Amino acid sequence: MSVAIRINGAALVADPSGALFWPERATLIVADLHFEKGSSYAPSGRLLPPYDTTETLVRLAAIVARLAPARIVCLGDSLHDGDAVARISADDRARLAALMDRRDWIWIEGNHDPEPHGLGGRVLAEWVEGPLLFRHAARIAAQTSRNRKAPTVAAGEISGHYHPRAGVNWRGRTVTGRCFVHDGTRLVLPAFGAFTGGLDVADPAIRNLFPRGFRIDLIGRERLHRFDSRVLFGAREG
């Protein structure tokens, strides 16, 4: 069960899978795939299950089948490290190729994958479409004291990077999960990769992006659950 979100005027849909859909432009957005994160630990003797890329692609394929987007935007850190492409298995490459086939595919550069990687598609630092701007990491709002008339950097910004998670305390039990974070002006997506951990939205790194407070759509088992930051942190903190 997905929920509607408006960002800078654009009508978006948050999907319980952690992907964001923009029906008007048939565009699907995912963040922080971190392909081959599992295998990246192998040289130090940590032989983690090498199936995370498969899992991430299978999940992505399911959403693509459901929503049939014409364009897919990956918001950076799609590859966990510089050698990741070489470690992707032939099966997973085929899975990816099938998804990319006849679609406009945009790889936004991230801090884990700043360079072109030869997987096809377009590789861009940022991408602007209509009222939205897609980049890897949200920028802290510019100090507007110097130029009050300049638009804020945040307007329409859709980004990933922070892997937001939240915990909700209810009846003595804390329920945690990945979440979308947004305030009508900008939105941060949860990480989509199978082996991606998270950062609590209470962390200043995320809170400072939303000086006026924010809402989250917390990913439950089948549904999204909306909370206001004021509820999450309690009224006493304002």
Add this chain to the structure above:
Amino acid sequence: MNAPLKTALPASFRRWFAARGWRPFPHQLAMIDVDRAGRSALLIAPTGAGKTLAGFLPSLIALAGNAPNKTADEPGRNPAKRGTGLHTLYISPLKALAVDIHRNLEIPIAEMNLAIECETRTGDTPAHKRRRQRRKPPQILMTTPESLALLLSYADTPTIFGRLERVVVDELHALANTKRGDLLALGLARLQSLSPDLRRVGLSATVADERHLLAFLSPTGRAPDLHIVDHSAGHAPVDIVRGAAGPAADVAILATSEYLPWSGHMATHALPEVYQAVKRADTTIVFVNTRAQAEIVFQALWRLNDDNLPIALHHGSLAPEQRRKVEAAMARGILRAVVATSSLDLGIDWGAVDLVIQIGAPKGASRLVQRIGRANHRHDEPSRALLVPANRFEVLECRAALEAVKAGELDGDPPKPGGLDVLAQHITGMACEAPFTADTLYEEVTRAAPYAELPRATFDAVLDFVATGGYALRRYEQWHRLAQDEDGRWKIAGPGFARRYRMNVGTIVQQPMIRVKLKRGRVLGEIEEYFVQGLVPGDSFVFAGELLRYVGMRELHAEVTRGGSNEDPKVPAYEGGKLPLTTMLAARVRGLLAEPGRWRTLPPAVQEWLEIQRLRSELPEPGGLLVETFPRGRKEFLVAYCFEGRNAHQTLGMLLTRRMERAGLHPLGFVATDYIIAVWSLKPVRDVAALFAPDMLGDDLEAWMDESSMLRRSFRNVAVIAGLIERRHPGEQKTGKQVTFSSDLIYDVLRRHDPQHILLQATRTDAAGGLTDIKRLGDMLTRVEGRIRHRRLRRLSPLAVPALLEIGKESVYGAALDELMDEAATTLIAEAMAEFTDDDPVPELPL
């Protein structure tokens, strides 16, 4: 066992005993005989019977005979000159116990002027000393299972242990049948290969299953035939030596003059009486079942403490320095009472303790016996103990436990096969020590009792996991942890892997913990991370016996100030803190309920309660199952008196609600206690027999098990022990190189893509064996089939009251999480709409 004193004890030892005014116990002499015959021994004796000395006497005698007595002017500080090598290894479940036993053993060594070098080796031993110990081991080394595993991973192992004569395992009953016991059993099998004539000695309290401990001590890993009862029989390699039983313990149940509560576990009603008992005794240990109880009881006792008695607190989350201070104060006899959890179940003997108080039901007879034994470690006087039930059901349980103790009946956990995760760790350690062939290591491993029945294919799968990760679909061709030489022998593929192994050795896996630190002050201890996550700055909570205010996370610790608000402070709860009622005790509670003739011993309030139950409904029969249904409010309740323990009931609750959902009864929730399960729904249950049909275990169980948090927790433990993910060392800085994402993610991915992976097999075995509750549940459903008594009542019965009072305190599981979150969202969102509106901001250019 009646060997004449003269033949067993050398003259110097006889003189020493006489000088102390002691006579050797017969079992102490028997231990010498068994050792001389070259056999291993299981010594079963109560506390205070010189058990530890009995374990060491054969070593002291042998070593005294080997080395000439040192003269007064040659103090014997030159171990190099002796060079007899390591003779006896002593293994203790607790570091502190090893240190304490070392101190005690130095007394006879000094007083008899023996030239015996005796040292401890634990995680606290400085590195230079540990290196020296490997180069020139002392004759007696006292250590823990983990330190032994580490020692065995070095290449010089054969020179250290090649001449080892004896291993003494203390508190064997506490180690066997645990993962630490598995690790130790593998270590013992290794030691036996290095020194084939090794004799093993196990020191144990009375246990229900002696065969299991015999197997543990046997060099073949298998129990000898049962007919050996004492050392005189046959060729069995392990003899049982029994100490004489001490006088029967003097155990009473507090006959409170206060109103006996219906529910709750804190027994606050009885604490004034507990305080009076503490005042009358010299030194008391007040045992509780959980750390949360410890904090609350400690606080409450201090509020009553008008006499300013020195009362301390001891539990596993307190800072180690804090715990050591309490232990030292206890040893010096300056405390009047200490409130403690199982952190004091084992360990150092404090002769001064003359009273043990157990607050809340003891949950098991063996555990109660262990705790009672902590009072008065003098052999000839009875231990005194007082049981303080916290509610009416606990009165029944205390009475049942007391009767079990009097009858000498103990709980027996069936032995479970050794953990495959522990085996993986051991194999890694062996590969660090020296190259091995799979055949020889397999042979050795199956000589450890927990692995005696290990199939070769399973061993090979574990070996493959250690070497390659053991993945079916994709393999780490170039990153193997073990390399095979041309003779097919396995060895560790790089020194980095050995370092990682040594950093992560051991089988105790903690929940992620966070240090609690006073603002500009000291560290108070550690609490579980998830508890801190639920705190908001300004919240008050009780920890380390103090009321604290949470300031916030500061770097990696939780910062607090003293003196929070006294209104409803939170108390950290800990996973695994609650042990379920044992099967044996449950059966006794059932038996007590069914026999009104025996109720006379119960307090009048409890008798009356049971009488009314008999009038309004009926009493649960021992062999059947009583199920009551009744309307209450606008809901329909079902209460089943199963007595199978909280964990089994929780599983049952999940299965029942799924079934009721399918039957269209609209179940709304359930609550599980140690005694009953209560489910409420919109529509009443009519066909109770069908609802409880045993096939319910087939339906949903597997699907639910895989999803359950129980399996996720098991997987995390298995993954850490097996070396798949890192142990997080307390307070350690997270670095980019560490695997910081949750083991749940790994579990989900592995489950989907490699469901037969060996670690998933290990996880399922663990969950099924560790929580034997599934089996308990299955046994019960089969047992009561056709014997279910359904009583349709107009209102709730007296026996159901305590459970219904628990509603709302229980957590919600599985599929209900979405509902819970939704409820939270809709309720909370209404409170907080404030000025933040849904209106679109004016669109701006995205630049």
